[in-house]
Amino acid sequence: MRPSVNRPPTPDVQENQEKEPTLQETINIKLIESGEKERLMELLRERLVECGWKDEMKAICRAFIKKKGRNNVTVDDLVHVITPKGRASVPDSIKAELLQRIRKFLVSAAL
């Protein structure tokens, strides 16, 4: 049995969805409640800017918009185009750093 999480009931949830939260959900909730998620996201943003990842994505977006014409592109299109490339090009060192931070958080939260 996983320890239950203390959270207020969601108002209009249908019966078939009312089930035990998965481990991933539990961790997500803990991260949000403690404010750690926000800190992690800020760290990630900073690192991605520093390593040039953001500039790279910007360049891909620009190229895509140029190809399609600026009036025929929506934000959703852009997200679809860059998501696979973006996920693939995050430097391993940054992933490792974030993983380390999350591990540390989980250890401290479990106590």
Next chain:
Amino acid sequence: MSLRNPSYTNPKPCKHLEDYKLRHGLSGYKSIQRHLKATPHGRTSVEMLNTGVPRCNSCNGFQGRLYLCLICNSVSCLDHTLLHTQSEDGHDLAVDIERAELYCCVCCDQVYDPDFDKVVMSKHNMGVPRDDKHGDESIGERLVKRRRLGLGVAEELVDLKKSKQLVSMRDRRDKSCYPLGLRGLNNLGSTCFMNSVLQALLHAPPFRNYFLSEGHNHEACRRRSGDRLCLSCDIDVVFSAVFSGDRAPYSPAHFLYSWWQHSANLASYEQQDAHEFFISVLDGIHEKEDKSRNRNRDSGDCQCIAHRVFSGLLRSDVTCMTCGSTSTTYDPCVDISVDLDTSNFSPTDTVNKRSKPNENSSISTLLGCLDLFTRQEKLGSEQKLFCETCQEMRDSVKQMSIRRLPLVLCLHIKRFEHSAVRKTWRKIDRYLQFPFSLDMTPYLSSSIVRNRFGNRIFSVEGDESDINTDFEIFAVVTHSGTLESGHYVTYLRLRNRWYKCDDAWITEVDEEIVRASQCYMMFYVQKMLYQKADEDLSSLPLSPRRDAYLPIASCCERLFK
């Protein structure tokens, strides 16, 4: 709104947004306002008060982007937004929960509305001016190079020999075709700091035009104020001497004496810091002119020539890390002191070095220094500031930007560094690359603040499209030697040629030499004024060496390759 700035015109709203606003007005925005949460770093998100973690109402998922319907407050994930508008007629507009941005579910696109952004921006209480607090914090950083007089003379002798060699090597060129106003200044005993800055001031276009057009007539001034010492008068005398056409080196002895009277604490035969001298001369001019001009300071800015030419306005935003509220301070400045961007070789940061396209990351660049200057800086835990919203001492983030650019921009590189560990000062000899043409747009407050808040449509005060942000370099003051003793040399750029002003000796040099020099202070002038200055002097005879001419643009291209 931001109509004055063509690059930020409002996009046309989609017809669903128009429909929504016609039917519901601003009530949806207002109701969402109290759920908005401002985070430090300028971001905003929607906080779901009653439900804790937001989830999609259709699939109960919590990952990815989630949208809050502006009409029924139901939450959908990206996959179910379309479903929501199909099942509920007219529920077209939603707000991205994490980013507080408007989204049209029918167009599947981000939409923009100034009214919405106004609601969001009101969460960040911005633009509360505070009184000047960071007045002269850099005084401690400005370092006076001190040393005994005897050694100084020996040093000068060595320099003298070197310069003589240079002169004999390059003196074949006819000096009579040098632009008017190029005249050597004799070293009066460790006064190269003065000569180097004077050369830059003598050729700062707006400053020069003021004095050459009798803006400050020293004879009239003497008659008016008796025999009182006046720094502006002595500068006027130097100007007349230098632009007289006489090429023999000039000794600005009376000016030096006058400056000593003005800044008694610096009056000695010791070597001084050129930057400190620059500040003190501008102060001297300001004091005098301020008195003679019956103080029309009430209108805001000081009208003295020193401040009209060199004075800009810095903006500093201090954001509380806890509540995200920002307080803004404006400080006038006559120059911008930037730290040498050495981040890419500090051992801790090697992984995360700033790498930009077209930039060799092992070289410090002036743009890198300016980036560093305008970067958000976390204030240490011992520097907690009082937050007026929280009514408590809080951790804060500080960010500098340039609110108003001066006509002549003086950039000072902090080459003298204080090591807290060894409690000593040291000089950083690192090479710094600098462009001849500089675009200051990215460092303006409007750009910096806009970047901080992402793509919001709102007007930043002082958001003017007609300001000139293109600058051209016209003088570089370089320093060679050590902290205790060294030599200042100025490179002047006149009509696209570079001239080396080493005390009494003026020689024409190639731009490669300037690029390779160890710059300490750089003087940029607004491009318009630089071009005008060029035209003014074009009536003078041109030197035969036309082959050295290179358009500025192509120089800069080469620089960035």
